[in-house]
Amino acid sequence: MAKSVLGIIGGSGVYDIEMDNARWETIASPWGEPSDQVRRGEIGGLPVVFLPRHGRGHRFSPTTINYRANIDILKRTGVTDVVSLSACGSFREEFEPGRFVLIDQFIDRTFAREKSFFGTGCVAHVSLAYPISPTLQDLAEAALKVEDIPYARGGTYLVMEGPQFSTLAESHLYRSWGCSVIGMTNMPEAKLAREAELSYCTVAMVTDYDSWHPHHGEVDITSIIKVLKGNSENARKFVTRLARDFPREHPRCRVGSDTALDFAIMTQPDQRDPALLKKLDAVAGRVLNRPQ
Template sequence: MDGRFGIIGGSGLYDIPGLSDASWTTVESPWGVPSDAILTGTLDGVPLAFLPRHGRGHVHAPTTVPDRANIDAMKRLGVTHLVSISACGSFREDMAPGDFVVVDQFIDRTFAREKSFFGTGCVAHVSLADPVCPDLSAACVTAGRGAGITMHDGGTYLAMEGPQFSTRAESLMYRAWGCDVIGMTNMPEAKLAREAELHYASVAMITDYDSWHPDHGAVDVADVIRTLQGNGTKARDLVVALARSLPRRCTAGCATALTHAVMTSPDQRDPALTAKLDAVAGRVLIPKDPT
């Protein structure tokens, strides 16, 4: 694999077994201040970067996570393969607390977040028909199963705004829609990762049955935290196993998502916005020196 392996996740991943030369690196981004410094090091010979999505001490609510700064900072560190690890609720009996789901589709119900690096002065439209990297996702499934984790290959993630959990009526509606899991953090993260031409995969760690399940009642935060702590150990095992089996190539074209996406003609592009896009979209916006 060329490039760096990146993880965006929670506090359970701060201590990754076998991570050598570990240090916290502060990365400046024109899109604001990232959630935290980034833990860098080498895992089984693979350069790794870990960013706590909510910051150490959990200081960011889902709505205030600086997703653009986070994705930009990871790209600036040379991350090419990015795995999101996050907690979620389940809408399916067979997807039980403690199981992991490798998400392959999203429904975005968030409404208070900046969802694109592009805008007035430089317009771009990327495809999200298949919003994750199939090769990296497959590697996550294989690595997790190899580590003894119950892994579900594929699932639709309903991204809600939060920070409150669902009403029972909402939970039943999302279940009727055919959603498999629900969380508050994967959007717009997945959209921004596609705009940044990253190989992106999402691993959702189930903590509860949301509020639809007649035998489990409403979400109990204490139960969620207990399950989350157990999932943290599994997540570390997954990361270690995944570092040994990252895909060497991608068949889906994730790294060329912007090739035909930028619509604004070069002479009409906003220089200030173009400058901010140097890491995310420099491949298509910054002319190469012919020499």
């Protein structure tokens, strides 16, 4: 079994997680510029790699984040498991601001982003029926319980393009679909993590009720920032506990996240594009380099 390396992708308001031997490192990616350097260190002896999704200082909008480069550099640093911390709005009364939600499904409504590492010259189709690793979700839930952080397990995350928030009509539509929360960043992040054979788990941190709630009105950025500060403190406690209690040997994913490419690549070896294969060295090297 592989040694565990925990990757943390921090969303809005989550940038400074305490680690031992922490240092910022530049990791080059053939997929372009990632959001930032990665911050590497240890928590309780476990290797941890932190990546600020929007870059330090929140430089990138949800649309302009280079999701492929971000996932690629996490893979290059040896990450085995990715926990995505993501600010979101709530569609459910019981998912109040300040609550963390362990998402298990997504609806992808983004339209202006590169969503796959594969394409012409090397075609692959991975399964996304269960986009969240239940094994990793179990570990996240245990950490939330120990730290007494209010949370809920289970829910569907509607990923919108942004950067604007929803209209009232859109908010009501997404509620009618049975969505639990709404955000702008976890797609194509989750899809790319699956293509890179990384176990992936979303911890959605509720900041507001979107625009549907009759007593809260439209999304107010000032109120969101206040909630973000409280969520950030809980996020730091959560990550520290998760890392301290995390298995030192990478736990195999029950839905096959870590073997997603076993039968996914369709292009015959003699038809594969060498230039694309070179870019796929980290993401798909496990299967591309095995004997045919």
